Amino acid sequence: MKILLLGKSGQVGWELQRALAPLGDLIALDRKGEGGLCGDLSDLEGLRLTVRALQPDVIVNAAAYTAVDKAESEPELADLINAQAPALLAEEIRRLGGWLVHYSTDYVFDGSGTKPWQETDAVAPLNRYGQSKLLGEQAIQASGCLHLIFRTSWVYGAHGNNFAKSMLRLAREREQLKVIDDQVGAPTGAELLADVTAHALHSAIDNPTLAGVYHLAAAGEGSWCDYARFVIEQAHSLGETLAVQEIAPIPTSAYPTPAKRPQNSRLDTRKLRHSFGLHLPHWQDGVSRMLKEITGTHA
Numbered sequence: 315m316k317i318l319l320l321g322k323s324g325q326v327g328w329e330l331q332r333a334l335a336p337l338g339d340l341i342a343l344d345r346k347g348e349g350g351l352c353g354d355l356s357d358l359e360g361l362r363l364t365v366r367a368l369q370p371d372v373i374v375n376a377a378a379y380t381a382v383d384k385a386e387s388e389p390e391l392a393d394l395i396n397a398q399a400p401a402l403l404a405e406e407i408r409r410l411g412g413w414l415v416h417y418s419t420d421y422v423f424d425g426s427g428t429k430p431w432q433e434t435d436a437v438a439p440l441n442r443y444g445q446s447k448l449l450g451e452q453a454i455q456a457s458g459c460l461h462l463i464f465r466t467s468w469v470y471g472a473h474g475n476n477f478a479k480s481m482l483r484l485a486r487e488r489e490q491l492k493v494i495d496d497q498v499g500a501p502t503g504a505e506l507l508a509d510v511t512a513h514a515l516h517s518a519i520d521n522p523t524l525a526g527v528y529h530l531a532a533a534g535e536g537s538w539c540d541y542a543r544f545v546i547e548q549a550h551s552l553g554e555t556l557a558v559q560e561i562a563p564i565p566t567s568a569y570p571t572p573a574k575r576p577q578n579s580r581l582d583t584r585k586l587r588h589s590f591g592l593h594l595p596h597w598q599d600g601v602s603r604m605l606k607e608i609t610g611t612h613a
């Protein structure tokens with residue numbers, strides 16, 4: 315099986331390089347490309363030629379425009395990378411009869427209520443990033459290609475920038491941190507996303523009825539403030555020297571950003587767990603493991 319991985323240097327892409335390797339012949343590209351192959355999602359023609367040259371059985375697209383606030387002022391670029399490029403990948407892989415694996419986000423929902431979102435719930439993104447990701451999902455579905463779309467939330471990884479690392483850095487510099495306490499979700503590790511992707515793909519290849527959209531997030535829930543507190547507690551217990559004395563909860567209204575964010579980012583993962591027979595660990599397990607890795611304290 316030949317697998318083309320795009321976005322190999324992102325948080326999820328980095329872990330996919332490891333997790334997909336046992337499934338087949340893996341060609342992994344980032345936006346720089348290599349050997350005449352194009353990995354830049356803003357170059358649609360280059361991307362088309364690359365897929366036609368490689369003729370993969372599976373394309374895994376981990377590349378995305380992920381700058382949520384910047385997308386408000388660059389909506390065309392966000393649409394090009396998050397919607398037009400996935401549309402092209404979907405069209406090309408359908409011609410080849412292969413699979414497209416793609417990632418999306420809970421930001422396709424409006425964040426109302428407190429119930430975890432199911433795959434069948436109505437979508438209504440609050441910001442341009444969410445809109446661009448939704449357009450990408452819709453284009454893939456409309457193409458008729460075999461696909462797995464995993465909607466996830468609050469991604470972190472040892473490789474890349476994320477909220478946990480920012481909190482750790484700020485906690486070394488400041489005595490007080492103010493963190494939003496009225497947006498709730500589940501931090502989800504890039505490692506978990508990559509491992510579940512490999513398992514799910516392995517099952518789906520032999521069973522096309524498994525194609526579809528799945529919610530994939532770690533178990534449990536918390537606010538950004540709960541997440542920050544957990545990161546700091548763990549860092550303390552790992553012997554980190556931190557300046558922080560207090561983590562103060564604040565409402566979203568006290569931290570205005572260009573892009574509106576959903577308050578309810580909870581994802582109902584039953585469809586994924588039942589379809590693929592998988593267990594999703596609690597978010598604290600993965601965060602604590604990542605902190606051990608990045609603070610260099612392997613237990």
Ligand SMILES: NC(=O)c1ccc[n+]([C@@H]2O[C@H](COP(=O)([O-])OP(=O)(O)OC[C@H]3O[C@@H](n4cnc5c(N)ncnc54)[C@H](OP(=O)(O)O)[C@@H]3O)[C@@H](O)[C@H]2O)c1
Nearest residue numbers: 323324325326345354355356377378380417419466468469
């Ligand atoms: N991060 C989150 O909290 C979150 C939450 C929900 C869903 N997701 C989804 O999960 C997936 C993986 O996200 P992630 O956390 O791994 O994001 P990430 O760490 O920001 O990685 C995204 C990658 O895409 C690359 N990229 C951007 N523009 C590109 C282009 N024109 N051509 C090729 N590559 C390009 C980036 O490369 P450069 O570094 O060179 O820019 C980066 O390596 C995405 O689909 C994202 O929408 C993420």
